[in-house]
Amino acid sequence: MTSLRKLGESYSFIIPSLIFTVVLGIYPILWAIRYMFYSYPGYGEEVFIGFGNFAALMRDEAYWNSVVNTAIYASGKIIITIPLSLVLAVILNKGLKGKNFLRAIYFMPTVLSTAVISIVFFNIFNSYNGIINQFLMKYHIVSKGIDWLGPDMAMFTSIIVAIWGAIGNYMLLFLAGLQSIPDDVYESASLDGANARQKFVYITVPMLGPVLQMIIMLAITISLKGYESIMVLTEGGPIGRTEVMYLYVYRMFFPISSSSTMIQQIGYGSAVGFMSAVIVGLITIGYFWISKRLNRIF
């Protein structure tokens, strides 16, 4: 039967991919869902405790602190990155001299390793010999070095590093969206005497609406999940000031460095991971709902 042979051929091309996806993509999720209900420190006995992990989670102040930090981190990053990258995209969408060169420059951070660049930023922001403080003191802008990675400034610094890594990416997404706006809309607006600012407010932003919504949603989920940069830059410290949700999850499974005293708890970690995924999901759905309603109003 040729159709059966065809089916076999098709499947034989799918199966390698399917095996990898199921074994290393789906199975781990099911594994985590199972362990949410167990007390299991990673060795010895697994004890079924039902919703015990979730009850403990509700009382876990360190975790909820990390949730608050994640909210600060993500909103700080998004509030600055989105407008900035939109403005860059609008400027670079015109026939500006050297626009391709500038696009390449702005997009460059996206190509580099987050971990490595965070190590570099660690050295740049270092409080006593970092290049920023050296510069500020040399020109007498400050008399004493700013403790960029100290309790007061660490979150601010982490957000700066996050913005550095994100601007180019969103700029490019906005550029793609801008290219879908037909030129004649702008031309007719020019004929009606609209200036650059009016064109931006009344044409670009509304016409970019759907793309804008999608990009913001993407930005929200990505920033809520990000922890690699913070892990390298501050390890969540000092005194938990930059601890974010997924870094906290990570700590439950692996010791973060030799200095870490946190004990690994597989079962509890799974519950924390699940809760974090639910929080990200709820925020995304919430954002989606609000933006849909706003759509109807405008």
Next chain:
Amino acid sequence: MNTAPATKIAPLTKTGRRAKRLFSRLIVWGFLAMIAIFTVFPVLVTLFGSFKTNAELTSGATILPSVWHFSNYLEAWKQADFAKFTWNSLFISTFTTIGTLLLASMAAYAVDRRNFFGKSFYVGLQAATMFISIGAVVIRPQFELMVKLNLNSSLWGIIFILISAHATTFFILIGFFKGIPRDLDEAAYIDGCNFFSVYWRIILPLLKPGLGVAALFAFRNAWNEYILPLVFTMTNPKLQTLTVGLADLRYGTTAATQTHLIMAGACLSILPILIVYVLANKSFMQVTGGSVKG
């Protein structure tokens, strides 16, 4: 700018208008330059820092080194074992790229050219893996699986996990498949090719541009990966990649942090990708830009 000025304001003279345009242009260029400097700054610090002595790095506020110490690289290469790290990074990235391209192109071929039971389920599953993520949790079961398979003491565990995340490549390639006309397949079948040989001898060579772009992305992701190799090499420093080895230098158990070696190492890990990026800048822009359409 505005050719019909608002009624209340007196119309600007010719020179006034020109001055205003120049002024707004200056603001725009200043803004663009500021962001560009902000973007390039850490890369320049790394590049120039990699030629400084440790003492100069910890005291000086200058960007350029006073004397260029090329020996930092030699020291990093030999003493800090960056030769080993580079090899490991290269090994992981190369095999991840090959594996990802093979898996994703085969699946994309079957999905684009054939209809079969469960096709939409398979595509949905791939899409789901891109969105469902419970972050660090999944690394634990992946790790334990590799321990059971005895792959945790080699780089293959990392490679397999990275290959398993091939959904993005799959969707990129599906896009490129649409551009290859089916008539070519038909002609090849008439000439006596079968399903496999059409894929291997007709499709893959025609898919080269798509494969090239996908390879760029897969290689970059593998090269830059940090958390997976970190987890897998915790008890096995010999398998560390550039990213992990660098971070380890910072937490260094040795007395003083050797910042000059960190900078040289950072350059070793950034430069290859940066060079590829400069050469293939167009491909990077197209794919990322295209992914938001629709």
